[in-house]
Amino acid sequence: MSIASLRQQLISGDITSTAILENLAREISARDPITGAYLSYDLDAALEEAARVDLSLPLGGIPIAIKDNINVLGQPCTCGSKFLSENYKSPYDATVVKKLRAAGAIPFGRMNQDEFAMGSATENSALQTTRNPHDPERIPGGSSGGSAAAVADRTAIAALGSDTGGSIRQPASHCGVVGLKPSYGRVSRYGLVAFASSLDQIGPLTHTVEDAARILQAIAGYDPADSTCLDAPVPDYLAQLDAGVSGLKLGVPKEYFGDGIDPGVRRNVDAAIQKLAAQGAEIIEISLPNTEHAVATYYVIAPAEASSNLSRFDGIRYGHRTANPSDILDLYKKSRDEGFGPEVKRRIILGTYVLSSGYYDAYYGRAQRIRTLIRRDFEEAFTQVDAILSPVAPTPARRIGAFANDPLHEYLSDIFTISANLAGIPGISVPCGTTDFDGGTALPTGLQILGPHLGEARLLQIARAAEL
Ligand code: GLN
Numbered sequence: 001m002s003i004a005s006l007r008q009q010l011i012s013g014d015i016t017s018t019a020i021l022e023n024l025a026r027e028i029s030a031r032d033p034i035t036g037a038y039l040s041y042d043l044d045a046a047l048e049e050a051a052r053v054d055l056s057l058p059l060g061g062i063p064i065a066i067k068d069n070i071n072v073l074g075q076p077c078t079c080g081s082k083f084l085s086e087n088y089k090s091p092y093d094a095t096v097v098k099k100l101r102a103a104g105a106i107p108f109g110r111m112n113q114d115e116f117a118m119g120s121a122t123e124n125s126a127l128q129t130t131r132n133p134h135d136p137e138r139i140p141g142g143s144s145g146g147s148a149a150a151v152a153d154r155t156a157i158a159a160l161g162s163d164t165g166g167s168i169r170q171p172a173s174h175c176g177v178v179g180l181k182p183s184y185g186r187v188s189r190y191g192l193v194a195f196a197s198s199l200d201q202i203g204p205l206t207h208t209v210e211d212a213a214r215i216l217q218a219i220a221g222y223d224p225a226d227s228t229c230l231d232a233p234v235p236d237y238l239a240q241l242d243a244g245v246s247g248l249k250l251g252v253p254k255e256y257f258g259d260g261i262d263p264g265v266r267r268n269v270d271a272a273i274q275k276l277a278a279q280g281a282e283i284i285e286i287s288l289p290n291t292e293h294a295v296a297t298y299y300v301i302a303p304a305e306a307s308s309n310l311s312r313f314d315g316i317r318y319g320h321r322t323a324n325p326s327d328i329l330d331l332y333k334k335s336r337d338e339g340f341g342p343e344v345k346r347r348i349i350l351g352t353y354v355l356s357s358g359y360y361d362a363y364y365g366r367a368q369r370i371r372t373l374i375r376r377d378f379e380e381a382f383t384q385v386d387a388i389l390s391p392v393a394p395t396p397a398r399r400i401g402a403f404a405n406d407p408l409h410e411y412l413s414d415i416f417t418i419s420a421n422l423a424g425i426p427g428i429s430v431p432c433g434t435t436d437f438d439g440g441t442a443l444p445t446g447l448q449i450l451g452p453h454l455g456e457a458r459l460l461q462i463a464r465a466a467e468l
Contacts, residue, residue, distance in 0.1 A: 001154055003062050003211040010061045017050035017061030020157070021108060024063060027155045028109075036130045037140070037150035039068050040076055041109040049106045057104030059218055065109035065159035067147050069117055070094045070202065071191040072107045079193050080113040080125040080143075083319040083339030094191020095226065096160060096202050096219045103218035109156060111146030115341045116310065117162055117195045119143050120170055120410055123400065124343045131400070132175060135440050138397040141171030147205045148175040152444075158206040158215060162192055164199045165298050166392075166417025169429035172205050173392035173446025176431045178463070179205045180212045183453045184424035185230035187216075188223030196305035197228070199298075199421040209430065209463040213237040216456060235457045245465045246280030248458075251385035255291035256416055262395040264435025265445045269391045272432040272447040272466055276389070279465055284385055288377040291419060293370050298418040299411055300354050300367035306344075307351025313339065346407065375423040378450070387462050388450040390416050392429045396443035416448060426456050430463045 009015040025043050032038050046063060053061045066072055069079045071090035078085040097107050114124035122130045122145025130145045132138040133153040140149035144161025148171035151159055161168040163181035172179025180203045187202050194200060204215035217238065222231040252273060257266070277283050315321040315335025322338055325331035340348070354363035381388060394413055403410045420427040432447040447466055451459040 001157055002207045003059065003158055003214050004208065006062060006157065007060070010055055017053050017106065018047060020061065021046050021050055021063055021106070024108070024155060031153055032155055034131060034136055035133055035149050035153045035155070036128050037111055037146040037153060037155060039078060039110045039112050039127060039146065042075060045074070046106050046108040053106065054104050058214065059100065060104030061106070062104070062157060063106045063108035064100055064215070065111050065147060065150050065156040066097065066107050067113055067144050067159070067161045068110045069113060069162060069193040070096060070160060072097050076110055077193065078110070078127060079117070080115045080127055081339065081341065081344070082126045083313050085127055086320055088319055092191065095188035095223045097191065099219045105218065109150065111144070111150060111159060113146055114143035115344050116193065116306070117143040117164055117167055118306070118343050118347055120166065120413055121403070122146065122171070124341060126341045129400065132397045134176065134443055135397065137399055138440060138443070139174065139400055141174030141397060143167040144205065145171045148172050148177055148179065151175070151177045151205050151207060158204060158211055160202055161205050162200055162202050163421065164195045164302060165421050166414050168203045168205060169417050169427055169446070169448060170393050170414070172429040174397040174444060176434070176444030177205055177207060178209055178212050178431070179203065179429040180216060181420060181427045182216060182220065182456060183426045185228055186426070186454065186456065187219050188226040188229045190223055190225040194309040196302040197309065198305060199302060209460055209467050210238070210241060212428070213241055213460045232454060237457055237460055240457055240461050241464050243461050244279060245276050245462055248281045248387070248462065249284055249385040250276060250281045250462070251284050251286035251381055251388045253286050253288045253291065253381070253388060253390060255288050256390040260394050261391060262435070262437055264437055265391050265393070265395060268433040268435060268445040269447055273389055276462070276466060286381050286385060286388070288381060288419070290370065290373045290377050294374060294419045294422060295412055295415055297367045297370045297374065298414070298422060300363050301371065301422070303347040303351035304355050304364050305351070307348045307355065310344065310348055315339070343407065371422045374419055378423045378425055382452040386451070386458060387455070390448045390450070392416060392446035392448040396435060396437040396440070396445055398438065420450050425453050426451050426459055428459050428463045430466045432466065
């Protein structure tokens with residue numbers, strides 16, 4: 001199921017892209033009624049592309065599933081929201097989709113997610129429930145839960161997700177797959193429906209670290225259509241993949257191993273760290289002293305930006321429009337009331353509050369200053385170490401519904417992933433064994449590796465060593 005092995009079979013002629021798609025469609029019909037990862041898929045459109053695919057390209061003939069907040073020309077783009085599920089079809093390809101096509105890949109499948117990517121369980125999707133393939137009573141994680149669950153369920157070969165505070169890495173960890181959030185500015189967000197623009201990044205969810213490198217290679221690079229996208233050379237991400245970790249300094253932040261971590265997660269992460277040490281890495285205890293402020297900082301900044309970004313959903317330009325408005329104000333109000341779910345409304349209210357003139361300095365301005373301190377913690381750490389190792393999430397996948405009506409508890413579980421977005425640095429989640437948890441057995445856990453800005457090549461190299 002890896003891109004690498006399918007590419008070999010495609011080139012040798014043992015399999016065709018058409019056959020891969022037909023197999024996937026069969027697997028989806030067999031298992032996705034339980035998993036619920038796919039919101040939709042267009043087999044005919046994909047087969048048409050497969051018929052004229054160029055196998056000489058790096059991802060030639062490989063179908064890639066796309067989170068439903070990334071625009072694919074002519075396909076739905078619901079963002080997991082009622083607002084966009086009735087009548088919206090994408091009028092253009094996101095830059096990442098254009099780049100995937102240019103590398104020969106075929107976008108196939110629209111993956112469930114938390115509404116507008118707000119959540120950590122995919123339970124905030126207004127459209128359907130996605131279940132963890134390792135235990136259907138449990139969440140797949142989120143917000144890119146559909147992308148992670150499909151890869152784990154082998155109904156997708158690889159997928160794109162988006163990560164604003166952990167939404168690629170955490171579902172990858174819960175589903176036992178690889179998930180990479182690139183550095184801020186490494187990958188264009190043109191055509192990604194914005195959640196929090198200073199934090200959002202698109203990245204791959206895959207079976208292997210090598211596959212993540214292959215997809216990053218295809219989607220990274222400058223895009224004049226996204227003013228935050230960096231004009232920096234894209235290295236060869238496969239070149240140093242097998243270089244090992246001998247002589248590398250890997251930091252273990254003491255703040256990431258405190259109370260509240262499930263003992264099974266801790267045991268598996270410790271074992272992964274020991275494995276890297278056995279391969280010659282030097283393990284160094286470090287400190288990221290502002291970690292304790294990360295969740296509060298994020299949950300001021302992200303809702304503030306979201307409240308601004310979501311103002312475009314007004315019932316006029318696109319998506320849901322209320323049936324019989326009495327006047328224009330009523331049209332805005334009712335369309336937004338009917339179209340948005342409870343978590344999205346909570347964030348809009350929170351965001352407009354922290355941005356309001358009376359509270360701006362106390363909340364938003366302060367959060368921005370703490371964000372700088374968090375970024376400096378990492379800059380300081382990376383003068384001592386090449387990368388940082390930690391758990392991805394405090395626990396393995398919990399049961400569906402366990403945090404119902406407890407959003408704060410849910411927010412706190414983002415503690416290990418959020419800082420990377422605030423600092424703009426890359427992070428990868430690699431499977432590191434399974435554990436029992438809360439009545440469940442053999443639930444996946446993940447090792448998170450964080451690196452300095454634009455340090456993806458080194459990150460992938462370490463991840464590859466952790467995966468072996
Ligand atoms: N769980 C975080 C939130 O709810 C992060 C989501 C994300 O990365 N899109 O905001």
